[in-house]
Amino acid sequence: MRKNILITGASSGIGAGMAREFAARGHNLALCARRIERLDELQHELTEKYGVKVSVRVLDVNDYPQVFEVFEAFAAEFGQLDRIIVNAGVGNGRRIGKGHFEINRQTAETNFIAGLAQCEAAVGIFRRQNAGHLVTISSMSAFRGLPRHLTTYAASKAAIAALTEGIRAELFDTPIKVSTILPGYIRTELNAGAKKLPFEVSEEVGSKALVRAIDREPSTACVPGWPWTLVGFFMKHFPLKWVIKLG
Secondary structure (H helix, E strand, O other), X not given: OOOEEEEEOOOOHHHXXXXXXXXXXXXXXXXXXXXXXXXXXXXXXXXXHHOOOEEEEEOOOOOHXXXXXXXXXXXXXXXXXXXXXXXXXXXXXOOOOOOOHHHHHHHHHHHHHHHHHHHHHHHHHHHHHOOEEEEEEOOHHHHOOOOHHHHHHHHHHHHHHHHHHHHHHHOOOOOEEEEEXXXXXXXXXXXXXXXXXXXXXXXXXXXXXXXXXHHXXXXXXXXXXXXXXXXXXXXXXXXXXXXXXXX
16 A cells, blocks of 8 residues: 655665655655755656655754644645654764764754654654554664764664654554664765674665565564674673674
């Protein structure tokens, strides 16, 4: 069945990758991000190739009133939003205590406070509809505290995962589904210059795995499932001095 799917942070990386995969499956898309020119290009690509409806809007998720305005505008345009994917985020971070508070604050705010705004807007729509599927994109780093540049990033992703679980508990006996997705290392333009990372996959492979997982509507899912489900168990239960070697 064709769904109307809203994705934030859809102008690049796994946001754009998921949009391509969902369009290939015949779903309509509401895409938002800061870079409208990228969204326009993606809209043209997907409508030409797949014949689905693709609507795009500018959104800076740190502009909280705009989050609610854009989500409600999409809901009015499509009539119903079946799935909202809270994907927008940043991977910046610096060592704690080295004079980089502003960078770390921006990371925490974008990944968690802006994520909270998106969840508030999404759940408000779903409550009104009495239906919908909320998806948040967390990270495998959410399992444990991590050192170096990952400290604030991991904490922010743990926070969004905990928030999502709380929303799932709140909506447990309703028709509204809530999923926390924890991706492993996916190579995109955002981390193109980084060293090769453990078990990393390409953007295309990662996006396909994400969409397969999301379509199952799980409570939580590590993506790709192999080896990250096993890695997640390792991260949760093994000594911290071993876990930090994954960073």
